[in-house]
Amino acid sequence: MCSSDLAMPLLLTHGWPGSVVEFQKVIGPLTDPTAHGGDAADAFHVVCPSLPGFGFSARPAEAGWGVDRIADAWAQLMARLGYARYGAQGGDWGSAVTTALGAADADHLAGIHVTLAMASRPLPPEPGGQPSAEEARALRRIQHYQDWDAGYSKQQATRPQTLAYGLADSPVGQAAWILEKFWAWTDCDGDPLNLLSQDELLDNVMLYWVTGTAASSARLYWESFGPGKRQVRPVQVPSGVAVYPQEIVPPVRRWMEPVFRNIRHWREMPRGGHFAAFEQPALFVDDVRAFFRGLRTG
Numbered sequence: 001m002c003s004s005d006l007a008m009p010l011l012l013t014h015g016w017p018g019s020v021v022e023f024q025k026v027i028g029p030l031t032d033p034t035a036h037g038g039d040a041a042d043a044f045h046v047v048c049p050s051l052p053g054f055g056f057s058a059r060p061a062e063a064g065w066g067v068d069r070i071a072d073a074w075a076q077l078m079a080r081l082g083y084a085r086y087g088a089q090g091g092d093w094g095s096a097v098t099t100a101l102g103a104a105d106a107d108h109l110a111g112i113h114v115t116l117a118m119a120s121r122p123l124p125p126e127p128g129g130q131p132s133a134e135e136a137r138a139l140r141r142i143q144h145y146q147d148w149d150a151g152y153s154k155q156q157a158t159r160p161q162t163l164a165y166g167l168a169d170s171p172v173g174q175a176a177w178i179l180e181k182f183w184a185w186t187d188c189d190g191d192p193l194n195l196l197s198q199d200e201l202l203d204n205v206m207l208y209w210v211t212g213t214a215a216s217s218a219r220l221y222w223e224s225f226g227p228g229k230r231q232v233r234p235v236q237v238p239s240g241v242a243v244y245p246q247e248i249v250p251p252v253r254r255w256m257e258p259v260f261r262n263i264r265h266w267r268e269m270p271r272g273g274h275f276a277a278f279e280q281p282a283l284f285v286d287d288v289r290a291f292f293r294g295l296r297t298g
Helices: 027-031 067-080 093-104 133-149 151-158 160-169 171-185 198-209 214-224 281-293
Strands: 008-013 044-047 086-090 109-114 239-243 263-268
Touching: 008 067, 008 093, 008 281, 027 044, 027 281, 067 093, 067 214, 086 093, 093 109, 109 281, 151 160, 151 214, 160 171, 160 214, 171 198, 239 281, 263 281
Parallel strands: 008 044, 008 086, 086 109, 109 239, 239 263
Antiparallel strands: none
16 A cells, blocks of 8 residues: 555445456556556555455345445445545446445545446437447447347346356356356457466456355346336536447447536547456556546545
8 A cells, every 4th residue: 555645545346257356456556656657646545345245245144235235335434444535436337336426425536437337328319310430339239248248147137046056066167157258358359368367367266266156246136137226326526437449338428428427537448348457457547547636636
């Protein structure tokens, strides 16, 4: 941790099938920028908790631990740590939690930064117009996701416990269930080992295997998807967005604006996919620093 009094508290939230392992390469540069060729003024105090039911975090013992309740718990966490003002960043479920946090704890948030816009939905083209290039790209990705990628989500949203018996019984099954997503969702030219080492990939799988959290992590889908599960509230705090080209569905600014009312930073990244901090730590750190640089005071 950087000892600078100027360091901004920064809450990082992962998703599924990721974990806090995703952040191992960015914690050092974020907390101690001068040791990594950066400016001391960009230092953060990093907090990166495991989502409830993931890794070494406790498994919820009752229903109701969806995105909004996690966001409320994160606000309490930062308050108990003594942080009256902080930033938040997230991808995947972390983006949903970070978005909910932006609405729930606006009095204490300097801003939020996301790499996936789970709260946004496609909008019809402007009257008489056609989808923009960015909208057309996102629409193609949505169709691909629905045709080829969404089976895991439907299973975890409807029958997570049934699936979990198999995953908890077989390390090969647990590894395949997770690693297929690193093959599908990373900017890896067909092989995640082009980006990540075998040890890095297995470290992430092991956080699910050794803790037996196949079921408890999957329940976040059951809690969050389906009619009447939750209603997204608008976010007024300053928001930053990094668009990685191989994201499942790259964010579209016009689609985000009905929920994200104060977008101040938008960057199209040259490479990278769904697991941004894990895949492209240098790009991730640079963009997070750039967004929060203007939000450190006031």
